[in-house]
Amino acid sequence: MSFSDVLPFLHAWVRNPRRVASIAPSGPRLAELLTKEISPETGPVIELGPGTGAVTRALLARGVLQRDLTLVEFSADFACMLRDRFPEASVLCLDAARLARVPLLGGARAGAVVSGLPLLTMPPRQIFGVLSGVFGHVRAGGAFYQFTYGPWCPIPCKILDRLGLEARRIGRVARNLPPASVYRIRRRTVRMPLGTAD
């Protein structure tokens, strides 16, 4: 974690604790776990709630190009900082629950979404808006990675079922402040009953 990021983060948290939901940016181990399945072959990547860019830097370290990154951040201060730091990335300052109506990636589809959104403090309707909107921009087989400080997946089962998604925990980082788990969310694969394929 870069110490120059701690103060702006703390400042943002004091102004809006529910939206920022953490007093410090993610540590390097959590950023590594969140991005471990992502490589340059993943193609375009959407990051939701990048804050000061702790996870964005991990994506770049995985070989993802800045121009393949779309960063969606609600805070105007963070969005301004992200534009300075990652000038070739596309930075959108808006509520991630409104992505259904926003054209992204020049019509291409993302291979992955990485999210630092505080889903635990969001009402179910907003979570539904985030998931249904962003999966409209994700290609078949693409995945959504979400971290959480809670003991289980922060997306209610009802929402996963309604959108035909499944969640799986891919790891936990004890050495983060606070400790966190990462979930991979994907579209469910429809299994054909035996004997129906010709």
Ligand SMILES: C[S@@+](CC[C@H](N)C(=O)[O-])C[C@H]1O[C@@H](n2cnc3c(N)ncnc32)[C@H](O)[C@@H]1O
């Ligand atoms: C817990 S911080 C995570 C920051 C960064 N990803 C990290 O790991 O250090 C949550 C971030 O999500 C942003 N955020 C919260 N609600 C949002 C929303 N509805 N749409 C877009 N960004 C949002 C906050 O401004 C903040 O930057």
